[in-house]
Amino acid sequence: MEGKKFYYYRIYDDKEKFDFIKSSLPYSEIEKLLKCYEETHQKFFNIELVDYLRKEDPEAEIIEVSEMSY
Numbered sequence: 001m002e003g004k005k006f007y008y009y010r011i012y013d014d015k016e017k018f019d020f021i022k023s024s025l026p027y028s029e030i031e032k033l034l035k036c037y038e039e040t041h042q043k044f045f046n047i048e049l050v051d052y053l054r055k056e057d058p059e060a061e062i063i064e065v066s067e068m069s070y
Helices: 027-040 046-053
Strands: 007-012 018-023 061-063
Touching (some): 007 027, 018 046, 027 046, 046 061
Antiparallel strands (some): 007 018
């Protein structure tokens, strides 16, 4: 049985906050949703964007990334 495919995207919001988002939606679908999101929002914040994406992809989430050295 194959596992579900996930995509990872880098995003910056209006506060210049950098995050990664995990989604099961391919870029073409994310792009369509972003256009709709931009029509209804004046400012863009990563948390709000993920909440918006969850309407189409309940598994969408922000990924916390930490530096690691070894």
